[in-house]
Amino acid sequence: MPVTSGRNVDVLVIGGGQAGLAAGFYLNRLRRDEASGRSGPAPTFAILDANAEPGGAWQHYWNSLELFSPAAYSSLPGYRMPAWKGEGNPSADHVANYLRTYESRYDLPVHRPVRVQAVRAADGGGYVTDTDRGQWTSRVVINATGSWNTPQFPRPPGSDRFAGQQLHTAGYRGPEPYAGRNVVVVGGGNSGAQIAADLAPTAAVTWVTRNPPRYLPDDVDGRALFDIATRRVRALAAGEPEGGGVASLGDIVAVPSVRAARDAGLLDARPMFSRLTPGGVQEEDGKQLDADVIIWCTGFRPDLQHLQPLGLTTRNGVPATDALPATRSVDSPGLFFLGYGDWCGPASATLIGVGAAARDTVAAVAGSVSL
Structure with missing residues (x-):
């Protein structure tokens, strides 16, 4: 040392x-x-x-x-x-x-x-x-x-009335505690997709995203992301067109677990809800969705x-x-x-x-x- x-x-x-x-x-x-x-x-x-x-x-x-x-x-x-x-x-x-x-x-x-x-x-x-x-x-x-x-932990309308459990990505350890429960997973990034895929076999999962999920091409992995990010930074430094970087390709890396859940139809995202209720969430059109647990994958x-x-x-x-x-x-x-x-x-x-x-x-x- x-x-x-x-x-x-x-x-x-x-x-x-x-x-x-x-x-x-x-x-x-x-x-x-x-x-x-x-x-x-x-x-x-x-x-x-x-x-x-x-x-x-x-x-x-x-x-x-x-x-x-x-x-x-x-x-x-x-x-x-x-x-x-x-x-x-x-x-x-x-x-x-x-x-x-x-x-x-x-x-x-x-x-x-x-x-x-x-x-x-x-x-x-x-x-x-x-x-x-x-x-x-x-x-x-x-x-x-x-x-x-x-962690960024949102407080939407009705947060103080929700009777279930709320946690952030930082508090999630695995699907076992949520088996058989109604779980709302919030977030359209990698954590949201991976946690929704992890829970899908054992829980009743509702995946909620602010915008429709954007998957990167299946052959894009971390090595390609690093190369893309590097080219973008160099282009910006040189005053050249930077092409939008990784964000232009999508938000979610299709790792094998996410790809399998997506292809099996288990990652059907719903639009962001408007408020929490004592028993779940309420969508913009007034529809109520039951939730025992809300997991905030919000960065x-x-x-x-x-x-x-x-x-x-x-x-x-x-x-x-x-x-x-x-x-x-x-x-x-x-x-x-x-x-x-x-x-x-x-x-x-x-x-x-x-x-x-x-x-x-x-x-x-x-x-x-x-x-």
Whole structure:
């Protein structure tokens, strides 16, 4: 494990999921380069993770969740994901195990469970990071907290009158508790489609989407999505027509489980309802649908509340940053963002995409910040 000076490090990475580990890999490489004489002094660093165990958000996903791509195209830098021997693509548990092995393989300095409470500007430069286990100081912060802890939970009319159970994607673990029950699944993205497909064999599922579901072509997987996202970002940077990117193709990747449920006629989506009732939901035309459970597959937002003391400028709902390849705060030049989607690099919220974003971020840290 790279040596740190107590709780004072050059670079503090907040978040020990796939983005934080990828950053750790490249920060570790700087130390290897230093040891071999190929570079100057390498920064000390530490990674703070709120989870009690390694595995990132993947350890909290439902059992049947599967990746968009085969294992061979779903790896972090330096170490290929082991082959998946089950049906379809790798499961969430397979990914979590891979991340545990990855962290151990590179002996990354992850401290857990540590919950970051606030990041503040330090007198004289750098940052002070307050946690539930003490204070850290650093010259640089790489924020890689993802979005799992900040689900978007709608409150439509009648929410306080609904007598059944409501949960978000973040609370779903599998179909067993819902067998034989009337379940409304809300959301026209990948989570909504996968959870509706997961429940369809055992529950009475009503899938509700704001717009008709748009499936990507069956042969499009995560590898193709990364290529499309990369071309779009490069075109935008060059001022060329970008073709709409992934969104122009559709919203739902037809992984094997979703494809099978769709082809069997089990994913017949209904339009968004107007309100909740004590016993279910009411559609725009007044029709009542019974529901014991409503699962909101309505997405997440970046987990950034601990950065509020920095008073960051926002653009389109996210902190304003320099242009790619590295997303550095325009207000606080020692603060970098990693792994939140295309604004942090093409497909940077995915296993296949975060490696390139982490490489560029660490290069910017090493090359433009005085350590």
